[in-house]
Amino acid sequence: MEFAIPDMACRGCANAITRAVNRLDPxxxxxxxxxxxxxxxxxxxxxxxxIEVIEAAGFHPSAGN
Known part of the structure; x- marks a missing residue:
């Protein structure tokens, strides 16, 4: 699945998303x-x-692409 995350600005943001997802699915x-x-x-x-996990990490994803 691919998500657009317009408020992902840096590697730290990407790492926060990765950590959030990996907590539920290592x-x-x-x-x-x-x-x-x-x-x-x-x-x-x-x-x-x-989507819920990414939102809980403080970002605003949209599915698609």
Whole structure:
């Protein structure tokens, strides 16, 4: 799944998202591209749950792309 995260500004932001997702799914794989503000996530978690986790970390994701 790929998410646009317009308020992801730096590597620290990407790391915060990675930590939040990995707390619930330690096997999740994340690939953040800060230059285009997207995160690709491979996880067993449902899309809506990933959105909730990212929002809880303080970001505003939108699915798609």
């Amino acid at each position: 096997a999740a794989k994340l690939d953040a591209d800060i230059s285009v503000k997207t995160v690709k996530i491979t996880s067993m978690l449902a899309e809506q749950r990933l």
